[in-house]
Amino acid sequence: MHEHDLDLIAALADGSASDSAGARSLIETCPVCRAEYEAQTRVLAWLAAEPAPEMTDLERAGLHRGVRSAIESARPQAVPAPWWQRLGYVAAGLLVAAGLFGVLQNAGLMEVGDETAASETTFAAEGAGAPAEEVPFVAEDAGEGLDTLSAPSTTATAAESLTLPFAQFADEARASQVERDASAMDDEDRECLTQAGLDRHVVVREIEEGGRAYLVVMAEEPTEESVVVFVELPDCRVVFEDR
Amino acid sequence: VTVPGNEAELLARVVTGDRQAFELVMRNHEDRVFSVCLRILGDRERALDAVQDTFLTVYRKARQFEGRSAVGTWIYRIAVNTCYDQLRRMQRRPTDSLPEHADPPDPAAEEAIESASLRPEIETALAALPPDFRNAVILSDLEGLSLPEVADVLGVPVGTVKSRLFRARRLLAQRLGNQTTP
Numbered sequence: 001m002h003e004h005d006l007d008l009i010a011a012l013a014d015g016s017a018s019d020s021a022g023a024r025s026l027i028e029t030c031p032v033c034r035a036e037y038e039a040q041t042r043v044l045a046w047l048a049a050e051p052a053p054e055m056t057d058l059e060r061a062g063l064h065r066g067v068r069s070a071i072e073s074a075r076p077q078a079v080p081a082p083w084w085q086r087l088g089y090v091a092a093g094l095l096v097a098a099g100l101f102g103v104l105q106n107a108g109l110m111e112v113g114d115e116t117a118a119s120e121t122t123f124a125a126e127g128a129g130a131p132a133e134e135v136p137f138v139a140e141d142a143g144e145g146l147d148t149l150s151a152p153s154t155t156a157t158a159a160e161s162l163t164l165p166f167a168q169f170a171d172e173a174r175a176s177q178v179e180r181d182a183s184a185m186d187d188e189d190r191e192c193l194t195q196a197g198l199d200r201h202v203v204v205r206e207i208e209e210g211g212r213a214y215l216v217v218m219a220e221e222p223t224e225e226s227v228v229v230f231v232e233l234p235d236c237r238v239v240f241e242d243r
Numbered sequence: 244v245t246v247p248g249n250e251a252e253l254l255a256r257v258v259t260g261d262r263q264a265f266e267l268v269m270r271n272h273e274d275r276v277f278s279v280c281l282r283i284l285g286d287r288e289r290a291l292d293a294v295q296d297t298f299l300t301v302y303r304k305a306r307q308f309e310g311r312s313a314v315g316t317w318i319y320r321i322a323v324n325t326c327y328d329q330l331r332r333m334q335r336r337p338t339d340s341l342p343e344h345a346d347p348p349d350p351a352a353e354e355a356i357e358s359a360s361l362r363p364e365i366e367t368a369l370a371a372l373p374p375d376f377r378n379a380v381i382l383s384d385l386e387g388l389s390l391p392e393v394a395d396v397l398g399v400p401v402g403t404v405k406s407r408l409f410r411a412r413r414l415l416a417q418r419l420g421n422q423t424t425p
Contacts, residue, residue: 006409006413007405007406007409010408010409010412010413011405016390016405036413039413039416039417040412040413040416042419043384043412043415043416043419044384046365046415046419047365047380047384047385048384050362050365050385052274052278052385052386053277053278053281053282054277054278055273055274055277059287059291060273062291063291063294063295067269067295067298067299067302070295070299071299200334219328219331223327223398225300225320225321225324225325225328226324226328227328243296243299243300243303
């Protein structure tokens with residue numbers, strides 16, 4: 001008796017056998033094969049008799065409400081702007097301030113040290129330098145049922161761009177179908193994952209973003225849908241999860 | 244009746260932000276996704292969380308659907324992976340309390356647990372199977388997906404699915420002994 005024969009019998013039981021005649025003759029001539037056939041058909045009958053679980057109306061309503069609310073309230077995670085971008089904001093602010101200073105001085109409206117002008121230059125610098133911290137994922141029909149959820153407004157594109165650095169790294173990590181295993185990590189990585197509560201995970205790569213270093217971490221057997229976790233160094237703190 | 248081609252069109256509309264199309268996709272699949280998640284996770288609250296996460300992923304990643312499989316198969320794959328992730332998190336933090344919900348207790352859910360969950364002996368026997376075997380049985384024998392669909396959802400060849408199913412049923416037969424068919 002080979003395992004191959006048992007698999008043939010099992011396939012006969014569930015209707016997927018390519019050689020039904022051969023399987024049937026095995027059942028007739030071999031007691032072990034007959035027992036296998038009976039066991040497989042018995043289990044199939046038990047499982048087929050199980051009712052499909054159903055959601056209650058309340059559970060279904062809660063699910064719809066939860067999905068709707070999550071979509072409507074989806075806001076970008078606060079991702080610190082990269083250092084070069086922040087330098088750019090400061091430079092732009094200084095340029096505006098210098099320009100304003102020049103214009104006012106030429107017009108004879110300001111003496112150096114004038115407090116009014118100083119406050120104006122500060123305002124100008126802030127206006128140029130402050131990136132939008134949060135751009136809501138606009139929900140036009142908040143409060144309505146799932147049936148009437150509105151399409152995301154174009155504002156969402158701007159909002160999503162703020163999460164782009166992490167989301168992009170996460171997509172790359174998934175796309176590469178990480179092959180690096182735990183043995184490829186050094187002790188420091190392993191210690192950091194333990195500290196972050198991510199024992200059964202692997203470090204896919206290390207990145208720098210906004211002047212900070214992060215470990216890009218996935219579960220030991222990653223799939224295209226796995227959650228990608230970003231752990232900030234040197235604190236070993238989970239700061240972002242991309243699902 | 245949901246025609247696969249129409250489902251792909253619906254998903255294409257979801258990419259453009261059409262939430263009515265998203266609602267239709269969700270309504271077409273939410274029952275089976277719930278059933279799969281409940282059978283993998285064994286807990287209604289966690290299953291509902293997984294269903295919600297699954298459809299949020301569908302909404303976010305609709306543009307990544309390439310049409311190489313049916314929309315349903317793609318969604319069940321997301322659902323199974325979402326459940327895997329949730330199980331990993333549970334293993335990592337076994338002392339986590341159940342998810343908190345603002346909703347009051349649902350009396351109908353108590354009845355549903357009795358009437359729609361697996362019989363305890365089958366649930367126990369299934370729980371004792373290796374996870375890969377258990378998921379093959381859940382998708383094929385309990386949810387009725389075809390072998391190619393199960394292979395697509397689990398990301399393994401059809402031959403591997405068959406092999407897992409045969410061995411899983413063998414183990415179940417040993418555990419369940421000679422119980423009579425209900």
